[in-house]
Amino acid sequence: MGTTAVEKEIQTIKSISMTSLKNMFSVVVLAAIFAACQTGSRPEQTEMAIVPQPNEMTTLDGCFTVHSTTAFVVPDLPELKSAAGLINERFQQAAGFALEMTSEKPAKNFVALELDDLADFGEEGYELAVDENGVTIKASTARAGFYGLATMLQLLPPQIESQTLAANVDWVIPFVQIRDQPRFPWRGMHLDVCRHFVPVEFIKKQLDVMALFKMNTFHWHLTEDQGWRIDIKKYPKLTELGSIRTEGDGSEYGGYYTQDEIKEVVAYAAERFINVVPEIELPGHSLAALVGYPHLSCTGGPFQVRNVWGVEPDVYCAGKEETFHFLEDIINEVVPLFPYEYFHIGGDESPKDRWEECADCQKRIKAEGLKDEHELQSYFVQRIEKVLLAHDKKMVGWDEILEGGLAPSATVMSWRGEAGGIEAAKQGHDVVMTPGNWVYLDHYQGDSKVEPVAIGGYTTLEESYGYDPVPADLEGELAKHVLGTQGNVWSEYLYTPELFEYRIYPRIIALAEVGWTQKENKSYEDFLKRMDPQFVRLDFHDINYHIPLPEGPANHMAFIDEAKLAFTNTRSLKMVYTLDGSEPDQNALVYDSPLTFTENATVKIRSVLSTGTMSPVRTITVEKQELLPAVSVETSHTGLQGKYAEGVFIKVADLDSVEDWKTIQVNEKNLRTINNYQEPTGAILEGYFEIPEDGVYEFQTNFDQLFVGGRLLVNNDGEVKRYSRNNAQIALAQGTHPVKIIYLNNNIGGFPQSWNHFIVDYKKAGDEKFSQIKLENYSY
Structure with missing residues (x-):
């Protein structure tokens, strides 16, 4: 992308520095909490602000205060010690002290994590109780204990997420009793780093936020037509040539992760009980690989890394044995980097044009007794499945892997609607429901005329929140095949890390609740209220989340006698505006009805969260004009x-x-x-x-x-x-x-x-x- 366009996109979504407003909101919340604890009443703001919403919760009167003398009781297990260490990092940074870890539980003034056999609570369920003596978290696994600690963090003031010392904060936790477990075992986020690359530190930042909201799966899309992003020692040209593309303006764009960086991310995720699923695309979306190894195509090349979006016709040749040896070698290097049991092979959008014209592929079809190129794709996928099974890996693929017959052990990600997932579940296969209408986070979440450019689609926060991963056709016994859902982040139009976050948040948090909370315990209106302190937490993580922009008028409006400008936004947020050219702030005029103009004007308007954080500014020029006269001209040609x-x-x-x-x-x-x-x-x-x-x-x-x-x-x-x-x-x-x-x-x-x-x-x-x-x- 040209420099000017990049700068323009960044400017459109540039985060507003609202530190003072954030602190003001936090002070107000803390004052309310402190006063509530002093009087013994119930602090509504804190106790109702857990996301995802717990499935069983009883609120009580009073608060427990964490001090530097509070004991942190942790069983002597490495995973739990590591989880407790992450919590202590929060206290050390924000409160200026770390809790002293011990295995002996005192009579009072403690945060205690206890391993307990919780019947029917599975590997991720926990109990949390807060009373005058302290906080007790019971869990049957380290993972479940970590989720209990994550809930405790959300019961603390939002400043617990601060990266620097937060002064004058009482670290109070309201009295509450929670019994909680997730609805689905797969609660994930997919990230395409091929179209646009992000550094390791950016990924760690997202993993931190995922952990806060109890998400447990990071689907890392590492290879594409537009870039190969993982170092493979045996085939160095994959990154030497395949990781770099020449953009339309002549500039080069590239980047990849070394195997040490992959290990670093996987280890970081594991500390936060997040499983990492690699995706190595095949047989399609493979042009970047073919640039360095063109003999594995049907035509022999030469090729260049694709610098436009869309679907590439050149794919791996299914008729050549060298193709399968090559992919097996890659899998042999990738598998040791990712200990989780699932391995994603893509399998989507693989055109059959080259196979139809390829003598080797046609020979393969005949030799294997296949019906057509769709069955050839099934043959291709099932050969790779055997390679993965030899590594004790479960294969995952997009719903196109249903074509020609589904591999026996495959798990299907249903992205082209829900039909693929329904069909796979009826065949006895597990599915992850990822239909574009609800979980594609590269879609617009506001009017395309005011938002930064996107791939298309329109998926609001409410629509993402309202998604149910179990379609009506899969209720009953078949519902057990639905592992869950994930937010998919395709990066064609995500030119900067800030744009990634602008698309991801807060919809990914809505999907975190979709994956965790039972349907009967969900409420969108309540979710929006509970998100208020979560936005403050996101501020402390420097997340550039989306705030709905004022919509309605074009940027340049004209009128003859009078103009009326009416504004809306997708969450009915408060809007403030100015007419004097200044940037609207908390003291600006509040929009409550259409604005009327009889003279030229410049309107600057933005939306405001209840926390005080504001959206970027929209500037609308309003110009009084006389009718531009028509011209008298004779024309003789059309066009x-x-x-x-x-x-x-x-x-x-x-x-x-x-x-x-x-x-x-x-x-x-x-x-x-x-x-x-x-x-x-x-x-x-x-x-x-x-x-x-x-x-x-x-x-x-x-x-x-x-x-x-x-x-x-x-x-x-x-x-x-x-x-x-x-x-x-x-x-x-x-x-x-x-x-x-x-x-x-x-x-x-x-x-x-x-x-x-x-x-x-x-x-x-x-x-x-x-x-x-x-x-x-x-x-x-």
Whole structure:
């Protein structure tokens, strides 16, 4: 992605420094808690703020206070000592003291972790009781004990998550009795680091937050068409060549993890009782591997690491034995790095084009008595399954592994809706439900016209929270095959670590509750209340979580007599605004009804959480205009005319240096020349179109620039032009108006401009739907 576009995306979602507001909120909460404990009443703010919601909880009057003298009673087991050490790190950093660990439980003033055989509570259930003597956590396993400690952390003031000393804090825990265990054993987050790479420290940060909310599975997507991210000693070209791609602007993008770094992450996760599942893609999504080892393809290459998103037709050749030897060698190196029992092989989006034309693959189909290329994929997957079984690993794959017959021991991740998971469960296979409509965290969670560019889709926090991983078709005995769910984070449009977090949070926390809490104990309204102190905890972890932006007007509004601007947001949060050009803060005007303007204005508006933390600012210019007069002109041709030049043009200004222009006329017959031209080009097109009646009109387009009546109206210069995010209004008189379009057929951020349709849309202000200005509507 070009530098300018990266900077623009970062600026769009840049975290607001709200330290003072965060501290103000925490002081208010603490004062309430302290006063409640002093009077013996129940501190509602703290006791109801556990996420995921415990399945059995009784609140009582009073609080226990943790002091530097409080004993930390921990059984003499390495895993429990390690878990207790993590808790003490929190106290040491935030409170300035660590609790003294002991195996002897005093009569009072203790935090005691006890191993106990809790019948029917499984490996992850625990009991927690807080009274005047202290905190007692009972669990049958170290993992369950850790979850009890995680609940205790959430009962403490949010400052327990502070990385620095928090002054004037009483470390109080309300009296409560909890019996709790998860609904599902698989509560995970998937992370694609191939399209965009993140460093080890970023992953550790996410693991810390996952542990806080009792998530137990980290699905690490390590290989793709756009980058190979894991060091394989036997095949060094996988990272020497496959980890680096040349972007559309000519820059290089790369990164990979050494095996020592992989071990470091896995060990860090294990300390937090998080299992790490590697994903090594096959037979598709394998182009990055084929760059260094092209003989394993059907065509022999040569290849380049894919620098655009989408599905790549070149895949591993299923007809060559060398392919399977190669993959077995890779598995032999990867398996020792990941002790967890599951191993993900991808198996999705593997086109059959090359196999259909490959003599080796057709020979394999005939020799094995296979019906077609779909059964060839099943053959491929089942051969890999045998390799994994020899390593005592359970194979996981996306639901395409159902094609041609499911491997006997496979677990299916159902992502194309729920049908694949339902079918697999009915065949007796375990499934992890990951359908895009609910758990794809790369989707928009707000209006695409105001949010940073995304792959598409629309999944709100409420929709993620409302997901039930057990479809109606799998109720009863079949429900036992549903292991759980996970949030999937595909990184095509996640250009920075901040954007990763902006998409992930808080929806992943909603899914943590989906995985843990029984349906009858869930409430979205209550979840939102319980999230208030959790946002403060996320602040202490420096998480750039999403706060819904004000939606409604375009960034550039026009009016003739009067303009009314109405704003909403996806969680009905408070909104504050200014009209004097200043940044809105806690003292700004509160939006409570549409704003009316009769003169030019600049509106700056943002949403506000109850904690005081604010969303990024939206700036809307409101301009009073007279109707732009139509022009009198005679045209004789349909379409547009202009000039174009071959070459890589990332910004409109790059066209200034062009000397070799070629003329072009664009109509339906030669549209492909300009719209889907395979070589990079830049074009300036001009013509006229008709406005049906006087009025204010809003325009949207993914062209780089759109001029109407000589005015630059829509400017997407340097951005990823996946969706129009720069809509603008203009007042136009009925009749003919000149239009100019600047179109750069480039690749910014992995999205080629040629993938867009040749479209400009417009609508009259107040109308709901846009109309397309088709090529036959233009003339010159």
